[in-house]
Amino acid sequence: MPRPTNSPPPKGGSVTLAMVARRAGVSPQTVSNAINSPDLLRPETLERVRRTIDEMGYRPSRAAQTLRTRSSKLIGYGIQPAPDGNPPPVMDRFLHALSQAADEAGYRILLFACPPGGPSLDGYEELLARHDVDGFVLSNTARQDPRQAWLAKRGVPFVGFGRMWSGRQIGDWVDVDGAFGTDAAVEHLVALGHRRIAFLGWPRGSGVGDDRAEGWQRAMRRHGLPTRGRRAESAGDVEAARTAVKPLLDAGATAVVAASDTLALGCYHALRERGTTPGRDLAVVGFDDSPTAAILSPSLTTVAQPLEAVGRECVRLLLARMATPDAPPGRVLLEPSLVVRESA
Amino acid sequence: MPRPTNSPPPKGGSVTLAMVARRAGVSPQTVSNAINSPDLLRPETLERVRRTIDEMGYRPSRAAQTLRTRSSKLIGYGIQPAPDGNPPPVMDRFLHALSQAADEAGYRILLFACPPGGPSLDGYEELLARHDVDGFVLSNTARQDPRQAWLAKRGVPFVGFGRMWSGRQIGDWVDVDGAFGTDAAVEHLVALGHRRIAFLGWPRGSGVGDDRAEGWQRAMRRHGLPTRGRRAESAGDVEAARTAVKPLLDAGATAVVAASDTLALGCYHALRERGTTPGRDLAVVGFDDSPTAAILSPSLTTVAQPLEAVGRECVRLLLARMATPDAPPGRVLLEPSLVVRESA
DNA sequence: TAGGGTCTTTGGAACGATCTAACGCTGAGA
DNA sequence: TCTCAGCGTTAGATCGTTCCAAAGACCCTA
Known part of the structure; x- marks a missing residue:
């Protein structure tokens, strides 16, 4: 009769450290060392243990x-619900990049669902207490976001995708230089011969929006072009943009830089309405390189965020923070790139 | 001098079962029972233990x-890179729904990055062996997908988002009834008075595409309307669709049901080219309710997949499979819904 | 040959939970 | 009166790994 055991039923044919040790004729600790501190072993022992590990598929x-190290090699990420109408159109690309970068460093992304209407801290608390998560990646960081301060107070490593627009900067972040993007858009338009270049943005006070406006303004100034009367503000939806852009067209703008692809699409509509054609009668540049941008007709020239790089940098900063908790904060501003298509 | 210990530095002020037990004046096992089998305890003991748990924030x-149960309460999900140009535009919504449904059942989603060019099995192997993942959710299931068979052979619970279009059906899946969606689209068009309703789809042989075509065909037949000469095939991009739809227009179609929003957009372009207007001169219905659909002008009537429900059902089937590994396979076909907008 | 110093390797004790078997006691059935 | 199942609880072992301290192997010098 087999010995009575109170061990749970084995799931796969899982090989344990002890089994490897027995087969290789060493102690379990030596196998552990072979993996974590190979330089402690005599080369021939190391070789033998390694072979056994391979053979047994350990x-x-x-x-x-x-359990032992209190480090799970897990990175928590709270996935937001798409706020109606304006889902971050790019989040799955970012998530893939993030996951890939993490994988390469031996970490994995653990998802949890943020309830709609602002992320609560419960999810973070839970992952921390129960899963021993090593750190967090924050995205969709908002003005007055409580998460950074909360995590910092607890000494939990985190990195935000998106800088903090209000109050004191807390912790590490990676962001995309929106001003650089709109600046580049203006450069491109100037090179095409445009002079009366307008900007269609969101109401002032949104960090991201003001940033993008600033790049336009600075490039215009650099070229000695006037900005007065060339800027309009609009809510985020197409309809509002269509209305808001009209004064700019009336004022004789030959090109419009928009703060988002959605706003740019509003320009398209306004142009069609008066029987003119985007890309021919008026140059339009969007922002985000959403899936829509490529399939419009004419296809939309737009500023693309380097999401793969953002993902990589997030992981890099996070790992650095975990390695040296007291290091000065790391802040990375990445340059977006202009995707030139038919509309400009 | 404090007793020497070889325990790793505590991360948070983590409270353990033993600490709760000591404070409540019971043994660790009793606390465990209070959580996992409350009906084993005398009500007053239960109450006392519960209070202590709350007080200490255990x-x-x-x-x-x-480690003890060999069940991680983790569900693995391999996140695909966006295949160029045609990223599944809806995957982040699905992922959020999935994560939420899992959370509610006490599970979490563990992400791993599938390398581009078809998912390899390594990632699955890794999650299984190292993380003791309890099951997997598969998406972007392809013809000749090796994953189902591989997982089934190992007895690993899994559920696919997307049925199997070729070969024998393996395992559980949840899918959206494409035929139902296009059928409903035809119904809507017929109710509007349309008779010459065309279908613009992908080349035959793609499971999803054939399914959507079939719903159109069956509804047409039900209404005694001819389908001959009213069907065109096209590659998945806008440009191809624009070309492919022309013969249908020439043949006098008054409405087009497209197999995707992208194809529908191709119709828009073809119409504009000949100076006609979608929604007025020709009704167009898309499929997927991508973000683009809502912001087009005229906005696109389209068939929306119930992604939240798909996520919930995936989790439900997966949990059922884990509970009873030998139960007959669960297959759920969900009905999409027609989102009526300006184009039809 | 004994003593001292490197290198390697090992035993034992955690980490925090759950499983099995049994504890001492009561009351029902024979 | 004796046996035994059932009650709520507990002791002890165990899951697979890593940390700590110390033992063993080995070589060199005195």
């Missing part, structure tokens, strides 16, 4: 490692 | 539970 159990 | 450690 993989360390994360649960056991986490 | 949370069981997932790592320890996983």
Whole structure:
């Protein structure tokens, strides 16, 4: 009769450290060392252990490692619901980039659903207490976002996608230089011969929006072009943009730089309404390179965020923070790139 | 001098089962029972333990539970890179729904990055061996997808978003009834008085495409309307669609049902080219309710997939499978809904 | 040959939870 | 009166790994 055991039923044919050790004729600790501190072993022992590991297809159990080391090699990410109408159109690309970068560093992304209407802190608390998450990536950071301060107070490593627009800067972040993007858009338009270049943005006070406006303004100034009367503000939806852009057209603008692809689409509509054609009668540049941009007709010239790089940098900063908790904060501003299509 | 210990530095002020037990004056096992089998305890003991748990803010450690039970309460999800040009425009919505449904059942989604060019099995292997993942959700299931068979052979619970279009059906899946969607689109058009309703789809042989075509065909037949000469095939991009739809227009179609929003947009372009207006001169219905659909002008009537429901059902089926591994396969076909906008 | 110093390797004790078997006690059935 | 199942609870072992301290192997010098 087999010995009575109170161990749970094995799931796969999971190989343990002890099994490897027995087969290789060493102690479990030596196998552990072979993996974590190879330089402690005599080369021939190391070789033998390594071969045995391969032969048996051994993989360390994360649960056991986490229990012992209190580090789960997990990065938490709260996934936001799409606020109606204006879902971040690019979030799955970012998430893939993030996941890939994490994988390469031996980490994984653990998802949790943020309830709609502002992220609460419960989810973060839960992941921290129960899963021993090593750190967090924050996105859709808002003005008055409580998360950074909350995490910082607890000494939990985190990195935000998006800088803080109000109050004191807290912690590490990676962001895209919106001003650089609109500046580049203006450069492109100037090179095409445009002089009366307008900007269609969101109401002042939104950090992202003001940033994008600033790039336009600075480039205009650099070229000695007037900005007065060339700027309009609009809510984020197409309809509002269509209305808001009209004064700019009436004022004789030959090109419009918009703060988002959605706003740019509003320009398209306004132009069609008066029987003119985007890209021919008026140059239009959007922002975000949303999937829509490529399939419009004429296709939309737009500023693309380097999401893959953002993901990589987020992981890099996060790992650095975990390695040296007291290091000065890391802040990375990445340059977006202009995707030139038919509309400009 | 404090007793020497070899425990790792505590991360938070983490409270353990043993600490709760000591404070409540019971054994650790009783606290465990209070959580996992409350009906074993005498009501007054239960009450006392529960109060202590609340007071101390105790949370069981997932790592320890996983180690002991071999169940991580984790669901693996391989996140695909966006294949160029045609990223599934809806995947982040699905992912949020999935994560939320999992959360509510006490599970979490663990992400891993699938390398581009078809998912390899390595990622699945890794999650299984190292993280003791309890199951997987598959999406972007392709013809000849090796994953289902691989997982089934190992007895790993999984559920696919998307049925299997070729070969034998393996395992559980949830899918959206494309035929139902196009059928409903035809119904709507017929009610508007249309008779010459065309279908613009992908080349035959793609499971999803054939499914959507079939709903159109069956509804047409039901109404005694001819389908001959009213069907065109096109590659998935706007440009191809624009070309492919022309014969349908020439043949006098008054309405087009497209297999995707992108194809529908191709119709828009073809119409504009000949100076006609979508929604007035020709009704157009798309499929997917991508973000683009709402912001087009005229806005696009389209068939919306119930992604929240898909997420919920995926989790439900997966949990059922884990509970009873030998139960007959669960297959859920959900009805999409027609979102009526200006184009039809 | 004994002593001292490197290098390698090992035993034992955690980490925090859950499983099994049994504790001492009561009351029902024979 | 004796046996035994059931009650709520507990002791002890165990999951697979890593940390700590110390033991063993080895070589060199005195």
